[in-house]
Amino acid sequence: QVQLVQSGAEVKKPGASVKVSCKASGYTFTSYYMHWVRQAPGQGLEWMGIINPSGGSTSYAQKFQGRVTMTRDTSTSTVYMELSSLRSEDTAVYYCARGWWELILWGQGTLVTVSS
Amino acid sequence: QSALTQPASVSGSPGQSITISCTGTSSDVGSYNLVSWYQQHPGKAPKLMIYEVSKRPSGVSNRFSGSKSGNTASLTISGLQAEDEADYYCCSYAGSSTSWVFGGGTKLTVL
Secondary structure, three states, X not given: OOEEEEOOOEEEOOOOOEEEEEEEEOOOHHHOXXXXXXXXXXXXXXXXXXXXXXXXXXXXXXXHOOOEEEEEEOOOOEEEEEEOOOOHHHOEEEEEEEEOOOEEEEOXXXXXXXXX | OOOEEOOOEEEEOOOOOEEEEEEOXXXXXXXXXXXXXXXXXXXXXXXXXXXXXXXOOOOOOXXXXXXXXXXXXXXXXXXXXXXXXXXXXXXXXXXXXXXXEEEOOEEXXXX
């Protein structure tokens, strides 16, 4: 069936980087854009950026410019979100979500914990 | 880009109707008919409930409806049911430089 399956939980130290994956199945991977959204504990949703799996073009929220990189591997229908220079405030559940104007299909989320 | 403004909480009794507002600016909600609404139950991923201001995805109950006036969008849930108790988030496209922005979320309690 159509689904997005994300990688497992991560624990990182401040200053490190994390790379979260999101594997798509059940549809043509290159036909739909993919967003990344995060949610800190007890907080709301925060849009991070979007990638076009077809050409690889990206657009990032200003807040994350210079710290986030979104890539894709069309051979495995997987998109990746890498966040660098991690700090405690980056502790959150990170979601991938398929769509363009609206986020139609969501992954299950990946908890990233930043702690010394 | 500031988050869209939603009330922190709303409540209603079963069978009643409630409305959640989502206030933005002329750069986001006011400029585009591209407001969407998401329902999120605790520990779960968000679910799309309304897109392009007032359209419902297949499978979403017609008890959910959306509208927009100026810089404010609204989500109305009629005939409240216990399973509607959740957090609700609005989201708007905000132009190519800012892209997408979410509201702060509203906790709906069904009394």
